[in-house]
Amino acid sequence: MGGRTSMTSLTKISPLSFILILLHSHHHPATATATTTIYEILPIFGLPGGLFPDSVKNYTFSIEDGTFAVELEKQQPCYVQLEDYMVCYDELISGTLKIGSITNLEGVRVKWLMIWLKVDEIKVDLPPNDNIYLQFGLVNKKLDVNQFRTIHSCTYQDKLMFKRQGRTTSSSSS
Ligand SMILES: *[C@@H]1O[C@H](CO)[C@@H](O)[C@H](O)[C@H]1NC(C)=O
Numbered sequence: 001m002g003g004r005t006s007m008t009s010l011t012k013i014s015p016l017s018f019i020l021i022l023l024h025s026h027h028h029p030a031t032a033t034a035t036t037t038i039y040e041i042l043p044i045f046g047l048p049g050g051l052f053p054d055s056v057k058n059y060t061f062s063i064e065d066g067t068f069a070v071e072l073e074k075q076q077p078c079y080v081q082l083e084d085y086m087v088c089y090d091e092l093i094s095g096t097l098k099i100g101s102i103t104n105l106e107g108v109r110v111k112w113l114m115i116w117l118k119v120d121e122i123k124v125d126l127p128p129n130d131n132i133y134l135q136f137g138l139v140n141k142k143l144d145v146n147q148f149r150t151i152h153s154c155t156y157q158d159k160l161m162f163k164r165q166g167r168t169t170s171s172s173s174s
Contacts (some may be wrong), residue, residue: 037056038052038056038059038061038068038070039052039056039151041061041068041097042097045097045098045099045100045101046099046100046124046126046127046128047097047100047101047102047122047124048124048132048145048148048149049148049149049151050147050148050149050150050151050152051102051122051148052070052089052093052151053072053078053080053089053151053152053153053154054151054152054153054154055072055073055074055078055153055154056070056071056072056073057071057072057073058071059071061097065096066096066097066098067094067095067096067097067104068094068095068096068097069092069093069094070092070093070094070107071091071092072089072090072091072092072093072154074091074154074156075091076091076156076157077089077090077091077156077157078091078154078155078156079154079155079156079157079160080152080153080154080155081155082143082147082148082152083143083144083147084141084143084144084147085110085111085112085143086110086111087108087109087110087111088108088109088110088111088116089107089108089154090106090107090108090109091107092106092107093105093106093107093108094106094107099126100123100124100125100126100128101121101122101123101124102121102122102123103120103121104120105119105120105121105122106118110134110136112136112139112141117136117137117139118136118137119134119135119136120135120136120137121133121134121135122134122135123135124145128145129145130144130145130146131143131144131145132144132145132148
């Protein structure tokens with residue numbers, strides 16, 4: 001019983017103090033986001049770093065209420081093919097980061113039964129295990145969290161079209 005109490009207070013306190021330590025260790029707290037990546041912030045909340053693709057340009061994160069906004073490099077959607085789903089990330093992704101979840105998520109969609117559905121929430125179990133849950137509309141899908149452990153590269157729409165046509169492209173412009 002005592003263990004449960006300390007566990008609860010730990011999960012409430014540790015991420016914040018962790019971030020405070022991170023911020024404190026930099027001499028200019030205002031620019032802490034430039035050195036602490038979003039991929040490093042996610043695991044502090046028990047979430048896998050690979051939830052966002054490799055093309056993150058910059059982001060903002062509020063320690064006070066957990067709200068964040070992530071901006072991707074290109075001004076076009078980024079596609080990532082996972083084991084179970086194709087995921088589409090908009091150029092701007094936002095939401096609220098809490099221990100074990102992202103709520104109010106905007107800018108992430110998954111292709112499910114041939115249609116694109118907006119992901120509203122992402123959750124993991126606490127303490128973390130191999131499961132991650134994507135909530136889109138009334139549907140809640142359990143996935144293997146390990147497919148989000150590595151940071152995935154973006155594929156863009158033009159490349160997807162070429163793939164579909166069975167053609168290979170060597171991009172001359174990048
Ligand atoms: C990223 O940087 C640009 C230019 O500095 C800024 O306008 C934008 O608001 C930033 N995006 C985020 C999510 O912080």
